[in-house]
Amino acid sequence: xxxxxxxxxxxxxxxxxxxxxxxxxxxxxxxxEAIRLxxxxxxxxxxxxxxxxxxxxxxxxPGMGGLDLQNHLGLTNLRLLSGMTAGGATAAMMVQYAALxxxxxxxxxxxxxxxxxxxxxxRGGGGAYSGTGGxxxxxxxxxxxxTAFGMFGVNAQYALAARRHMGMYGTTNDHFGAIAVxxxxxxxKSPHAQQREPMTIEDYHASRWIAEPLHLxxxxxxxxxxxxxxxxxAEAAKGLKxxxxxxxxxxxxxxxxxxxxxxxxxxQTGAPIAKERAxxxxxxxxxxxxxxxxxxxYTYTVLVTLEDYGFCAKGEGGPFVADGKLGxxxxxxxxxxxxxxxxxxxxGMTPLSEGIVQARGTGGERQVEKHDVVLVSGNGGILxxxxxLILSPHPA
Amino acid sequence: MADxxxxxxxxxxxxxxxxxxxxxxxxxLMLVKCSQCGTYxxxxxxxxxxxxxxxSEWAQASGNGKLYTYGxxxxxxxxxxxxxxxxxxxxVELAEGPRLVTNIVDCKPDDMKTxxxxxxxxxxxxxxxxxxxxxxxx
Numbered sequence: 239x240x241x242x243x244x245x246x247x248x249x250x251x252x253x254x255x256x257x258x259x260x261x262x263x264x265x266x267x268x269x270x271e272a273i274r275l276x277x278x279x280x281x282x283x284x285x286x287x288x289x290x291x292x293x294x295x296x297x298x299x300p301g302m303g304g305l306d307l308q309n310h311l312g313l314t315n316l317r318l319l320s321g322m323t324a325g326g327a328t329a330a331m332m333v334q335y336a337a338l339x340x341x342x343x344x345x346x347x348x349x350x351x352x353x354x355x356x357x358x359x360x361r362g363g364g365g366a367y368s369g370t371g372g373x374x375x376x377x378x379x380x381x382x383x384x385t386a387f388g389m390f391g392v393n394a395q396y397a398l399a400a401r402r403h404m405g406m407y408g409t410t411n412d413h414f415g416a417i418a419v420x421x422x423x424x425x426x427k428s429p430h431a432q433q434r435e436p437m438t439i440e441d442y443h444a445s446r447w448i449a450e451p452l453h454l455x456x457x458x459x460x461x462x463x464x465x466x467x468x469x470x471x472a473e474a475a476k477g478l479k480x481x482x483x484x485x486x487x488x489x490x491x492x493x494x495x496x497x498x499x500x501x502x503x504x505x506q507t508g509a510p511i512a513k514e515r516a517x518x519x520x521x522x523x524x525x526x527x528x529x530x531x532x533x534x535x536y537t538y539t540v541l542v543t544l545e546d547y548g549f550c551a552k553g554e555g556g557p558f559v560a561d562g563k564l565g566x567x568x569x570x571x572x573x574x575x576x577x578x579x580x581x582x583x584x585x586g587m588t589p590l591s592e593g594i595v596q597a598r599g600t601g602g603e604r605q606v607e608k609h610d611v612v613l614v615s616g617n618g619g620i621l622x623x624x625x626x627l628i629l630s631p632h633p634a
Numbered sequence: 635m636a637d638x639x640x641x642x643x644x645x646x647x648x649x650x651x652x653x654x655x656x657x658x659x660x661x662x663l664m665l666v667k668c669s670q671c672g673t674y675x676x677x678x679x680x681x682x683x684x685x686x687x688x689x690s691e692w693a694q695a696s697g698n699g700k701l702y703t704y705g706x707x708x709x710x711x712x713x714x715x716x717x718x719x720x721x722x723x724x725x726v727e728l729a730e731g732p733r734l735v736t737n738i739v740d741c742k743p744d745d746m747k748t749x750x751x752x753x754x755x756x757x758x759x760x761x762x763x764x765x766x767x768x769x770x771x772x
Contacts, residue, residue, distance in 0.1 A: 385712070
């Protein structure tokens, strides 16, 4: 049996670049700027960095998954370096691998970075993620069926997952809308958020359909930007500029999607598998969680994730969120920076970065009063990959 | 469809899927069947994911299934579909197990329900290609 890693490592630095429609910079620029900001935040020098884990978005980063960032930044002291990819589950996973490496003596301060720059002034956000490339190309073989039947991009696939849940459990657009409205209310309190106009449930229903049952306001934003975090040993983090966000627990769950009868990842994600190890390591139960930062590529993702962590029974996620408990003043503050729906779309770095802010207690107007145990989730693919982190301002 | 020009993208077979596309032209829904354990799969994977056997044969499926899930596309992602929106796209779970991307025909959007029984319809869209769509089972 391995040693318990609870509280042995911590997040010591956080760097968030300007987010959203920020033009004129490459993804590599955003990555480097986020790293610079994270070091400044922590008080570490570049010579202290001895690990670098890189997650590219849809815009490639230079050199084998972004490894050339090392040379952009003159990081010559690295004992740990990899490009990593599991979609939106990657950010929390990078922190996990960094924590394991640090706890076992392989490195001291590991930078984990995500950056993307899909937005151009001449192109909408949807085009960056639709997977059509805008042309008439039909890939040969079975994958050509997606083109032939008009099933394009990630929006179409999450619409299928949401519809399956609606069909099985009677979930409605009112339920999805409650999540969008709650997160917008949080975003209005966050200086980083891209969308800060008020939103009502009527606004939600009035927003155009993308792929039914998903309205525009069910879908995440698309952002240019970068986020970097630094993982250090708990001992080292204590001596730095910021209050450490201690890593209490971590886990992953990868059920896969076999695309055949009996394999319903659309409504049963990897969260229960990831949760088991993470909660056990942290020594917590579901009722101990004060704040949630749940991966929210779509409103539905939040709903199914709440069910799969056990905040409510399977199938009851809709009624569970309908009373607004996720919003400011609610009993389960969730995605307190507005998430990816209204804040900024930095994949798994969005929930992770806000989880760090809440654990530190530096959330300003949006800070949740009781923030002893913070749940952060990541989700990659079409609900195929799940990662969990439990953060706390307390070492134990 | 046959007497008017079909303007939407038409899929083409690759080596692994040729019997699937050829079968569709003959009004048959063809699947790959593991020679060792009998599990069905769609073409494109070389190995049975259950028993890992690489031995397989082609077998005709019943054409029956259920509507696993569906969406109604409004966004105009592809120029060829610009005049088609809104249209449905769907995943049908075949009686043999695999799930297939398709459209539902002969059914109003409000009448589409997850898990409803459906059956294959073979829609010849060009001299070379037939799309396998599904309609509610009568």
